[in-house]
Amino acid sequence: MNYYSYHTHTSYCDGKAKAEAFIQRGIDLQMKAIGFSSHAPFPLDVSWNMVENQLMNYVDEIKFLSTKYQNEIDVYLSLEIDYIPEFTKSFAHMKEVCALDYTIGSVHLIKSPIKNEFVFLDGPDTNYSHGLECLYQGDIKQMVTAYYHQVNEMILQEKPDIIGHIDKVKMNNKGRYFSEDEKWYQNLLLETIDIIKGTECIVEINTRGLYTKKSKSFFPELNFAKECKKNKIPMTISTDAHHPDELLSYFNEAVEMLKESGYDSVRIYDKGVWKNAAI
Template sequence: MKPQTLHCHTTFCDGADSPAAMAAAAFAAGCGAIGFSGHSPLPGQEAWAMDPARVADYRRAVMELKAEYAGRMEVYLGLEQDFYSPDTGPDWDYKIGSVHCLLMPDGTQLPLDESAATLASGVQRWFGGDWNALARDYYERMARVDTVTGGEIVGHFDLITKFNENMAQFDEGDPAYREAAFAALDELAGRGRIFEINTGAISRGYRTAPYPAAFLLRRLAEKGGRITFSSDTHSAGTVLYGYREAVQLARDCGFSSCWYLTARGFAEGPLPVV
């Protein structure tokens, strides 16, 4: 099967390149499909979220590419819907459900992937320095991310580990951390949600392995969970970044198939050839 990437950002949010440039790169890389997943509008996070005034233009640009590549490569109109974003309606080919920040009791938004310092400061301020308390808060939301956002795909499931290479911030082997993560994973897998194996933090130099971590992928395989592959690309040069290694990781963790978006919805198929 040809690979596809359904997690793709452009200049309509925090991406570096236009939809046309991203589509051209995906086609040149041999993708069977590209899905655009602009960040949903999110008040307070305007630096990376889509401007509500640009959503109609975003739709139009993707639909034009859908027509341009018809018969050569599938183009899908998607959205990365954040847990705290306003409802964007059902008129999308698919949605990725993600949690990029946590809403604190006083209304402050704690960004989870802005920087290591911002996250560490937030954990100190709001959770008394207890990273497992952060994990419980985060994974409680992740457990509901599909019902809140309408996302068929679970975005970067363990995003709070973005800056945790070599356990720099906390121990992912801590039973309390794993309990919180497993509880959310089991709920989402039980509802048939598709987890992306996401290589985006690798291409941007933060991690050396995809989301989710291998121990989570093994748990997902044991639960009969579903996966897809995404580069979470923000530039034309990374549309399939790290896919070969991600596919091998999936095999090593017990997966022999993955899920592809088609004109009739998501369908199971063999692992992609990259």
């Protein structure tokens, strides 16, 4: 089986190395393809995004490296684009301006009922608890519902090629505020799956939560993947690497989970076309 990952962060955003270091490590690992998806420039003051004046430098560098290494590994250009209603640019606009091979759509900040205030899902879990108490008055059901409705809106309006770490809202919960077995939570997952199946979006199995020990399961976990299989939703595997040594972290374990979910193939990107590849 070929190895690949389409979700990779460089030093243009919060990654820890330059793109060429990832490529060279990918060649060492005999990867078939690597896709770069640094965090797109953002209209809010956050520390993990790419700054606007570096965007075209990033684009030019990845395109240059794609040509330089074309006989050794397939190199693709993407962005992980956040979606916040009324704040972020359209994915189609970003794809056209940057001539992206594909887009990854993600939600890292939940738009709260308080204007211009957001819950940041990543980073220290105090971000999560602070947002819950101060912006949602401790109502975890309301906050998690807002997250999935924002994801659903992103899918319908922006139609990303890949949906990034779709159930990331569970990461800093750590069993404190809700159980993923609760019916209201399961209903939210089923609602999102129902929306995805009417699109051409791909759900990634994102391994980062496991190898960084921030989550006890993949994004998404086994039962979600099984429901995706029932609804014929395509999946791919991404390691969401921020360092070259993370490029294939838990990749084989993700393959095994997909097999357990009933999948015998995943989506891969090959010179402009998404197609199935056996696992």
